[in-house]
Amino acid sequence: MSRLQAGGRHPVRFSLNGKPCAGDAEPRLLLTDFLRHQIGMTGVHVGCEHGVCGACTVSIDGSPARACLTLVAQVEGCEVRTVESLAPSAGRLGILQAAFKRNHALQCGFCTPGILMSLDCFLRDHPRPDEAAIRDFLSGHLCRCTGYTPIVRAALEAAAEIAGDVSREKSDA
């Protein structure tokens, strides 16, 4: 049994965006603060800090989860992915990100990283979702700019593209 003493900093290791990640953290440190302040993954946005708004959503072992309701100690040995993992290379956008850009699915962008990570997990498990399923899934996120309609449109477009129904390569050319 391990006991991490309050006040002390203790080593933590997990996989972050496919690479090993290690640091020292107090037991009470939230995953949001560890990722932002120690690792510099500032794509993890902090909104409400009690699990309501969804801005801090990251992927933990392939499922969307609130980083603000997770202690970094809890993800020891887990696979964590943040929005920084979505772009295939510097200067290029992933399929979902490109669909958000085309559809104006963001304005201020504060909620966007959380929604992208949620949808990234969702589309992996549900390759051909309908609008109702996407809206139900998005109920775990607050966006005060868009009214959600362009986000739903972007998600449907990205789903079709991932499923191979349209080739964005051709239609953009």
Next chain:
Amino acid sequence: MKPAAFDYVRPEHLDEALDVLRQEGGDARIIAGGQSLMAMLNMRLARPRTLIDIMRLPGLARIDAKADSITVGAGVRQATLLAWPDLSRSLQLIALALPWTGHAQTRSRGTVCGSIAHADPSAELPLVLQALGGEVHLRSAKRRRRVAAKDFFTGMMATARLDEELIEAVSFPAAQTRCAFREVARRHGDFAIVAAAVVKTAAGVRLAIGGVADMPVTRDFPSLEGSALEDALNAFAYELDARDDVHATARYRRDLVRMIGRDLVQEVMQ
């Protein structure tokens, strides 16, 4: 909005967790998925001296289906139960209610037993446990005991669990019966203004209401129709002692109890 300092304990065996609880009692809290407790810690509504993380204990993440009951271990996440292939056949009421518990993004971490331990008066899982007449399996270093749902919830976020006990599992009777569930909230996944579950019984129906009183409340009704049903529901709605709050007035809550109650009773009696 950051938790106060605490020791974080990661036991490898259940006995170790029970030992910490025996020594530290009410100063220690169990953390499983953390989807209720972490919000309380962030807001410093809870300030435990020690957190005991039980999610790496072997054997707790089991769904055990027997002929007469289905037992859900303390490590079973809500998303795992929702994805259990036998759910709608074995526990139809949970299949109906669980999609209303939080959001997909919180069900992925939150556990079934954790929601019952938290005992929020508007939460769906305590309501379903009450409606089905389930049991909570408690364990301490000294003993094991089972508490019926009707005796487990004792008030607003208060339960019969002693400080040195943890919830090892909850069980639901497997008997197949007609049931129905409905909830009204400002947004799907938000706290229920009123949540209602109805289960057909030998003598009539059992109605369980969450979100109104300080805990889920059940009432057995004989087979009633028409104005007799309306009168019985009206009396029940008043007995729940609804309060006005920022989400809804007491009168609106009583209206919902009468209206949803009638619809659900008619649905299961058809």
